[in-house]
Amino acid sequence: MNKAVRVLAAGVCVGALALTGCVGSPGSAATVGGVGIADDAVRSVANTIVEASGTRGDIALKQATYDLLLGEASRQIAATTGAQVSSVEKSAVVSQNQLVAAVSALPGGEAWGDAVGTTYVVLEDLGEDTYLEELRKLDIEVNPRYGQWDPAQVTLVDSSLATTAPAIVN
Numbered sequence: 001m002n003k004a005v006r007v008l009a010a011g012v013c014v015g016a017l018a019l020t021g022c023v024g025s026p027g028s029a030a031t032v033g034g035v036g037i038a039d040d041a042v043r044s045v046a047n048t049i050v051e052a053s054g055t056r057g058d059i060a061l062k063q064a065t066y067d068l069l070l071g072e073a074s075r076q077i078a079a080t081t082g083a084q085v086s087s088v089e090k091s092a093v094v095s096q097n098q099l100v101a102a103v104s105a106l107p108g109g110e111a112w113g114d115a116v117g118t119t120y121v122v123l124e125d126l127g128e129d130t131y132l133e134e135l136r137k138l139d140i141e142v143n144p145r146y147g148q149w150d151p152a153q154v155t156l157v158d159s160s161l162a163t164t165a166p167a168i169v170n
Contacts (some may be wrong), residue, residue, distance in 0.1 A: 027039050028143060029065055029142070029145075029146050030065060031141045032072040032076060032139075033072075033076050037065075037069060039143075042061065045067075045108060046065075047060075048107070048109040049112070052102040052106055062156060064112060065146040069156075070119045071114060073140065074115075074118045074122040075118055077126070077134040077138075080134070085122060089117070089121045090118060093120045094116065097116075100112070100116050136151050
């Protein structure tokens with residue numbers, strides 16, 4: 001009986017580890033080149049997107065994850081390639097898109113506006129081909145709760161665990 005309990009406990013521990021994903025630290029939605037993107041940040045941005053646009057929670061969560069991930073990736077790409085990103089350029093990008101401007105103006109949405117602005121400016125500075133080439137070089141991991149990173153398509157794809165994502169967003 002004691003051996004059966006130990007085997008069952010070990011199975012539960014292995015299952016729990018599998019469900020937490022392979023992301024660098026607890027509470028991370030994703031990591032980009034070793035830099036974590038916190039669950040709280042993703043949820044905050046997703047909630048703000050829902051509030052500003054009425055978008056479904058699961059869609060907002062995936063959008064927030066993807067854009068925050070690309071924002072961090074773009075910061076790293078700019079640092080390694082010398083791409084220039086100014087706050088004036090980022091502000092111009094944010095103001096040109098009604099949804100991004102609305103979300104950025106709300107508490108919790110600033111990080112999304114910064115990520116979207118940074119991504120666009122770096123992409124424009126480097127050109128699409130160079131940007132995608134640099135993006136594919138980065139070590140990107142996504143918590144399965146938020147999807148799975150596909151480096152070939154440079155996008156998030158749904159994972160079997162991602163169907164639980166709407167429960168994360170208020």
